[in-house]
Every structure is written in C-alpha cells, then in structure tokens.
Amino acid sequence: MGGKPGSEPEDQPIGVDAPRPRRSRSRWARTMWVGLAVLCFAIGVVGIFLPLLPATDFFLLAAICASRGSRRLERWIRANRFSGPAIDAWERERAISPVAKCLTVVMMSLSLTIIYLHTGFNLVFWAVLAVLVAVAAFVLSRPSPSRGQRRDSN
Template structure:
C-alpha cells in the first residue's frame, strides 16, 4: 500500500513538473529545463516508462540527457540564464532596502551565474 502511494506521489510530481516544463518552453521567464529534470527524476521512481519517454522526446530529451550524462548546459540556455540573473540583480538593487540582504542576494546570483557559465556544453551542440 505505502509503495503504491509513494509511486503515485512520484508520478503526480512527474506530470506536474513535466507540465510546468512544457509551459516554460512557451512562457517567457518561466524556466523549463529545471522542471523537466525534476520530472525525469520523479518519473524514474514512479514510472520508468514515462522517464524514458521524456528522455526520448525530440524537443526536451536532448537537454535532459546532456545534463544527466555530463552536467552539460547548451550555450543558448547559459546566455538566457545569465541575462535573467542580470535582470534579477538590477531589480534587487532597486527594490531590496536591507543592504546586507541586497549584498547577499547579489553575491549569490553572481555565484550562480558563474557556476552556470562554467558548466560544459553538450558535445553535439551546434551553438
């Protein structure tokens, strides 16, 4: 019984994450890759067939597989992430009033941008 409930929980999380990932492919500012990675992780525990389908998907699969195999991020995704992090930093600079919080958030976002930029790119990427 508990295994069935756990499996169902993973499956629900996988479908919700997949739905958000698909939506993120069309809605500006909504990320898709992170939701797809959560979807594959949850589907691997709730429905391995669904996880295999996501990995084989022509639009979403290559990014997920590149991350799983080598922690690779496509160049266009890196660029978009850095732009969005930069916009977030500018917004923080004008909206957060506590200087220590502002500094902490800006340093954290810069560190995240550096980490993203230093990830390898997929071997088959033409970017």
C-alpha cells in the same frame, strides 16, 4: 500510465551507466511518484524563466520520480523538446547549452535590476548579488554539449 503491471518495456535506455530504479509495486506509491514527477517537471518549466529555479535539476528529478511511477511518463519527459536535450547533455557530459547559459545570465541580470529598483543598495541586494554571481560562475564554467551526442529517442 495505467496498464497492466509489467506492460511497459524494460529495455529502454534511461541514462548513461545509470542503474534502473525499481518501479514501485503499490498503486498508491506509483501515483505519488507520478504526482511528484509532474510537480518537478512544472517547476522545471517555470525555472526556464526564473533564474533561481534550476530547470535542469528539476527536469532530472522529474525523470527520476517518473521512473519509479511510470516508464511511459519518464520516456515522455526525456523525449520532450524542452527537458530532453538538457537532461541528456547533463547526464552525458555535465554540460549546459550556450543558449541556456545566455538566458540564465540575462534573466539573473533582469532579476537583480528588479531587486535594485525595489530595495536599492541594501543587504538584500548584496546577498542576492552574491548568490547570483556564484550561480552564474558555475553555469558559465560548465562545458557546452558536444555536437551530435544527442541519443535517438523512441
């Protein structure tokens, strides 16, 4: 992430029809962008297992932040086996994989069951149910990624 300014290649693709964000000039700003990227990536990993944290959104945010602080970190996030396919599918087709859809619905059901066991049928339960149903409807309404559309990563 260090290195000489301008030592990172500028010709690496970062997304579909996306303008390349300018890399911050100040060392302090780059450090802050990298720190934010790492934080967002970590939250995205947690979001794989917790239904109310959208993993793909945090992975996308991590890639955006990394592009301002470190092209090398951005390439790593996009090539990572957990975040790369989700970022690529979302950027290219606004799609969510069937496995991710299934895992989302299962984890939301588990979360709702736990909330019910702790609170019963009260206002909290019904509010969480409404949010989870809306999120599940959105996730299930997204198309699945086309086969063979994954771009090659370096």
